[in-house]
Amino acid sequence: MSAASTPAPGIAAAPVASETQQPKSGLSRIVHRYPPLALGATLLAVLMAIAALAPLLGTVDPSVPSPINRTLPPSASFWFGTDMLGRDLYSRVIYGARVSLTVGLSVALLASLFGSIIGFVSGSVRWSDAFIMRVMDGLMAIPPVLLAIAFMTLTRASIANVILAIAIAETPSVARLVRATVLSLREQPYIDAAIVAGTPPAMIIWRHLLPNAVAPIAVQATYICAAAMIIEAVLSFIGAGIPSVIPSWGNIMADGRALWQVKPYIIFFPALFLSVTVLSVNLLGDGLRDALDPRATGTL
Amino acid sequence: MLLEVENLQTSFRTAAGFLRAVDGFSFHVADGETVALVGESGCGKTATALSLLGLIPPSQGVIAGTVRWRGTDLFALGDRAMRDIRGKEIGMIFQDPSASLNPVLTIGHQIGEILRRHQQLDRRAATERAVDLLDLVGVPEPHQCLRDYPHRLSGGLQQRVTLALAMACNPKLLIADEPTSALDATIQAQILDLITRLKRSTGVAILLITHDIGVVAEIADRVMVMFAGRKVEDAPVADLFRSPRHPYTLALLAAAPRLQRSSGNESNQGAGSPAFGASRISASGCTYAARCPLATDLCRTLAPVVETKAQQHFVACHFASREASAA
Amino acid sequence: MSALLEVHDLKKHFVKPAPAFAPKPIVYAVDGVSFAIARGETLALVGESGCGKTTLGRSVLGLHGITAGRIVWNGRRIDHLSAGALRPLRRQVQAVFQDSNRSLDPRMTVGDLIAEPLRNFGLVGGEQQTEQRVADLLDLVRLARTYARRRPHQLSGGERQRVGLARALAPRPDLIVCDEAVSALDTFTKLAIINLLKEIQRTLGTALLFIGHDLAVVDSIAHRIAVMYLGKIVEIGTREQIIAAPKHPYTAALLSAVLAPDPTTRGERIVLQGELPGAAHPPTGCRFHTRCPRDFARCHIEEPRLAQDSSDRDTVGQQVACHLYNGSGA
Numbered sequence: 001m002s003a004a005s006t007p008a009p010g011i012a013a014a015p016v017a018s019e020t021q022q023p024k025s026g027l028s029r030i031v032h033r034y035p036p037l038a039l040g041a042t043l044l045a046v047l048m049a050i051a052a053l054a055p056l057l058g059t060v061d062p063s064v065p066s067p068i069n070r071t072l073p074p075s076a077s078f079w080f081g082t083d084m085l086g087r088d089l090y091s092r093v094i095y096g097a098r099v100s101l102t103v104g105l106s107v108a109l110l111a112s113l114f115g116s117i118i119g120f121v122s123g124s125v126r127w128s129d130a131f132i133m134r135v136m137d138g139l140m141a142i143p144p145v146l147l148a149i150a151f152m153t154l155t156r157a158s159i160a161n162v163i164l165a166i167a168i169a170e171t172p173s174v175a176r177l178v179r180a181t182v183l184s185l186r187e188q189p190y191i192d193a194a195i196v197a198g199t200p201p202a203m204i205i206w207r208h209l210l211p212n213a214v215a216p217i218a219v220q221a222t223y224i225c226a227a228a229m230i231i232e233a234v235l236s237f238i239g240a241g242i243p244s245v246i247p248s249w250g251n252i253m254a255d256g257r258a259l260w261q262v263k264p265y266i267i268f269f270p271a272l273f274l275s276v277t278v279l280s281v282n283l284l285g286d287g288l289r290d291a292l293d294p295r296a297t298g299t300l
Numbered sequence: 301m302l303l304e305v306e307n308l309q310t311s312f313r314t315a316a317g318f319l320r321a322v323d324g325f326s327f328h329v330a331d332g333e334t335v336a337l338v339g340e341s342g343c344g345k346t347a348t349a350l351s352l353l354g355l356i357p358p359s360q361g362v363i364a365g366t367v368r369w370r371g372t373d374l375f376a377l378g379d380r381a382m383r384d385i386r387g388k389e390i391g392m393i394f395q396d397p398s399a400s401l402n403p404v405l406t407i408g409h410q411i412g413e414i415l416r417r418h419q420q421l422d423r424r425a426a427t428e429r430a431v432d433l434l435d436l437v438g439v440p441e442p443h444q445c446l447r448d449y450p451h452r453l454s455g456g457l458q459q460r461v462t463l464a465l466a467m468a469c470n471p472k473l474l475i476a477d478e479p480t481s482a483l484d485a486t487i488q489a490q491i492l493d494l495i496t497r498l499k500r501s502t503g504v505a506i507l508l509i510t511h512d513i514g515v516v517a518e519i520a521d522r523v524m525v526m527f528a529g530r531k532v533e534d535a536p537v538a539d540l541f542r543s544p545r546h547p548y549t550l551a552l553l554a555a556a557p558r559l560q561r562s563s564g565n566e567s568n569q570g571a572g573s574p575a576f577g578a579s580r581i582s583a584s585g586c587t588y589a590a591r592c593p594l595a596t597d598l599c600r601t602l603a604p605v606v607e608t609k610a611q612q613h614f615v616a617c618h619f620a621s622r623e624a625s626a627a
Numbered sequence: 628m629s630a631l632l633e634v635h636d637l638k639k640h641f642v643k644p645a646p647a648f649a650p651k652p653i654v655y656a657v658d659g660v661s662f663a664i665a666r667g668e669t670l671a672l673v674g675e676s677g678c679g680k681t682t683l684g685r686s687v688l689g690l691h692g693i694t695a696g697r698i699v700w701n702g703r704r705i706d707h708l709s710a711g712a713l714r715p716l717r718r719q720v721q722a723v724f725q726d727s728n729r730s731l732d733p734r735m736t737v738g739d740l741i742a743e744p745l746r747n748f749g750l751v752g753g754e755q756q757t758e759q760r761v762a763d764l765l766d767l768v769r770l771a772r773t774y775a776r777r778r779p780h781q782l783s784g785g786e787r788q789r790v791g792l793a794r795a796l797a798p799r800p801d802l803i804v805c806d807e808a809v810s811a812l813d814t815f816t817k818l819a820i821i822n823l824l825k826e827i828q829r830t831l832g833t834a835l836l837f838i839g840h841d842l843a844v845v846d847s848i849a850h851r852i853a854v855m856y857l858g859k860i861v862e863i864g865t866r867e868q869i870i871a872a873p874k875h876p877y878t879a880a881l882l883s884a885v886l887a888p889d890p891t892t893r894g895e896r897i898v899l900q901g902e903l904p905g906a907a908h909p910p911t912g913c914r915f916h917t918r919c920p921r922d923f924a925r926c927h928i929e930e931p932r933l934a935q936d937s938s939d940r941d942t943v944g945q946q947v948a949c950h951l952y953n954g955s956g957a
Contacts, residue, residue: 188729189724189729189730190729190730190731190732190733192685192690192724192730193722193724193730193731193732193791193794194732194743195690196688196690196717196720196721196722197717197721197743197744197747197794198714198715198717198718198744198747198748198798199743199747200711200714200747201710203747207735207743208732211734212732212733212734340813340814340815341813440901454902454903455676456902457902484675484676484840484903485675485840485841485842485881485884485885486675486880486881486884486899487675487902487903488884488886489880489883489884489896489897489898489899490898490899492886492896493896493898496894511813511814512886513814513888514885514886514887514888515886516888517886517887517888517889517890517892517893518886518890518893519893520890537890538890538891541888541889541890551815552814553888555814555815555817555818556814556888557814557817557818557841557843557844557846557847558843558846558885558887558888559842559843559846559870559882559885559887560846560847560870
């Protein structure tokens with residue numbers, strides 16, 4: 001223990017003040033208190049803008065081959081270089097953002113939707129709980145990538161099927177989360193209080209259960225988005241994903257795999273973009289988790 | 301004098317800066333004396349106890365002042381020496397017995413551990429002593445209890461066991477932090493009765509920390525009233541209840557729930573009780589000024605010094621010389 | 628005075644789960660309780676852990692079904708109604724819960740929480756009227772109107788209880804069940820909330836079913852007191868009768884366990900022996916006999932009925948379940 005001089009007196013530990021300061025204006029306050037949230041959201045917004053504005057960012061048609069220009073290193077005319085078919089890598093990477101973001105967000109949305117419905121039913125309808133959860137356990141026992149590969153072997157390769165495959169693989173985690181959330185929320189005393197106040201069951205779900213469940217689901221959704229983008233890259237990398245004609249970061253890396261020791265730039269740029277995107281989504285998720293805790297702020 | 305505390309100051313690190321929980325608190329506990337430290341939640345009484353025993357790590361808070369235990373400066377001791385004193389000479393029990401009881405170990409294991417560590421008893425001797433201890437604290441069927449896990453016991457029994465743990469090495473001082481607040485009324489009566497008997501049989505001194513003025517009346521020899529980290533009144537128990545001098549003490553006594561034993565529900569309880577609100581330590585001035593019905597400008601600018609009244613009765617109030625019974 | 632609420636021989640048992648083929652233990656949380664509350668009166672239900680008072684409160688509020696018995700509200704039997712049929716009646720019976728149980732949804736604002744019953748029962752028209760009613764209710768519980776925009780975690784314990792009370796008062800109920808409403812508050816706040824409750828009762832005439840464990844608190848607010856032990860009422864009477872002249876040994880012990888701020892009464896406590904038995908294994912005969920300082924042979928065998936002590940004609944309305952008195956099991 002130090003016997004050092006104590007700091008100047010501040011506010012004494014005392015019963016909670018009856019006057020609380022009004023929170024400062026929204027945006028600057030969010031940035032100040034939750035740097036991960038702000039950073040993640042900004043990065044993601046930038047990436048989404050890049051994807052949306054792809055044609056305007058100095059790109060050319062990413063699928064046009066040009067054998068004369070094959071495997072050129074990065075230069076003034078080809079900012080990221082070219083691949084084995086002479087396609088401009090910069091354009092492919094930029095357009096690839098569209099695929100990855102689409103897959104990521106779609107999977108997050110679908111998995112959240114399916115998972116929420118399943119989890120909600122499981123948590124509310126007692127007799128269905130055991131059965132549903134065992135099915136979910138079974139699905140979760142299989143690594144998501146393998147599950148997605150298995151699904152893809154049964155259908156033809158397309159973005160829609162890739163989204164569906166990954167969504168199925170990620171649904172069980174949401175289902176478990178929602179089920180646990182529903183079960184714990186049902187026991188909360190404020191549910192009793194709402195019943196006593198005359199709130200009908202449907203309203204209790206809508207007004208009390210759902211808002212309190214949204215936060216964990218939203219946070220989980222961001223993690224699923226990140227996982228989905230990586231799984232898509234893996235699928236494309238091993239050739240079980242999106243056909244090579246449509247550029248995706250996984251595809252580009254797959255194409256460049258054979259040459260990576262001599263032409264590392266082919267793999268480098270898509271990998272960089274994938275990492276940054278996944279990082280931004282994870283930051284967003286962490287930030288959301290803290291910001292959405294009602295006890296922390298009272299604003300969101 | 302067993303325990304002498306001089307000008308204890310404890311501040312906790314929080315996201316919003318330092319929070320001063322104890323602000324210049326001085327007191328002493330004599331051999332065999334039961335001293336009660338009473339105040340509302342947040343006044344710093346638990347922080348005081350934790351500071352004394354070195355239970356606040358530097359990462360959490362900063363402590364200053366002097367604490368002398370039987371003449372030795374506690375803050376100058378190393379961790380090892382401090383641990384020895386904590387187990388052997390000073391015992392502590394908390395409001396929540398599960399704070400002291402490890403849920404995965406049997407009672408026998410936990411008592412035995414203390415006995416073996418501090419008294420170097422062997423297995424058999426430790427078991428015998430453990431049974432004696434459980435008898436001392438009134439646990440029925442002590443042999444069975446030794447084999448039980450904490451969760452099998454009721455709240456009252458758990459508290460008895462923590463008392464046994466605290467008394468295991470015949471400490472000179474027992475620090476009891478809200479020992480009965482979580483217990484039912486009739487169980488509280490049992491535990492207080494037990495503490496009284498322990499006092500008589502072992503002569504242990506007790507530092508009792510509580511918000512319940514009724515418990516204070518029941519077992520304390522001397523009472524210290526604490527507000528916002530400072531001592532506002534210190535008197536022998538009979539004196540405090542008969543002629544309280546500090547406005548806060550008066551408010552506390554007036555607000556305490558009590559049986560009417562008369563017809564009609566009308567009581568003057570709380571007439572003139574203080575307004576609510578945060579208690580801030582101003583850089584100068586009395587900490588109670590914001591809530592005190594008698595506060596003047598003097599109170600707001602000059603912190604009152606603790607003065608001695610008759611018969612060991614100390615008050616920190618500018619109006620202590622007058623009859624401060626305006627409530 | 629016609630009774631607002633009547634409870635007849637109410638029983639609520641819980642069946643605890645057990646492994647297959649093992650007998651399922653039954654917890655006799657409430658085991659045959661009868662009482663009545665008149666309009667505008669406060670009945671306090673006092674007891675220690677495991678006595679069943681909270682379960683009784685929840686049964687009256689219809690938060691779960693009952694095992695046996697009848698609950699009669701304004702002359703109409705309500706214990707067998709479906710949730711949907713019960714809902715309109717809830718307008719008349721509201722509750723304030725123990726704060727530490729977080730009975731306020733942390734995501735809603737104070738204004739929305741108070742407005743919830745108003746909206747549920749269709750008591751307000753548009754937004755403006757709702758805001759006005761909420762402001763009036765905040766005034767009633769002595770909170771600043773600006774509190775409507777705050778959230779529960781920004782409030783102190785006492786303020787949260789005031790919000791709970793405002794919410795309970797919103798539909799102007801005839802009865803409010805206060806379930807340990809002040810137990811988690813510190814001394815000053817406790818007093819303030821009790822005074823507020825008393826004032827509300829004076830001005831609005833609301834009846835209160837006050838559930839608590841602290842006789843001193845109950846003493847300041849109750850007209851009648853019922854003492855519960857292990858699922859049964861052991862004594863019931865007016866405040867004066869129970870506090871000044873308790874008959875049941877448990878009531879006497881409970882009273883003596885209230886610590887007065889007076890060191891001269893030290894050591895005059897009745898200290899009961901033994902622990903509270905679990906509600907799943909109530910003792911045979913009188914449930915209190917294992918701890919009673921005055922038990923005798925009959926107490927072990929026969930359960931006493933709650934009845935008037937016929938030998939003491941001065942105490943009309945005071946009923947006790949104890950073999951020491953005539954009329955109970957005689």
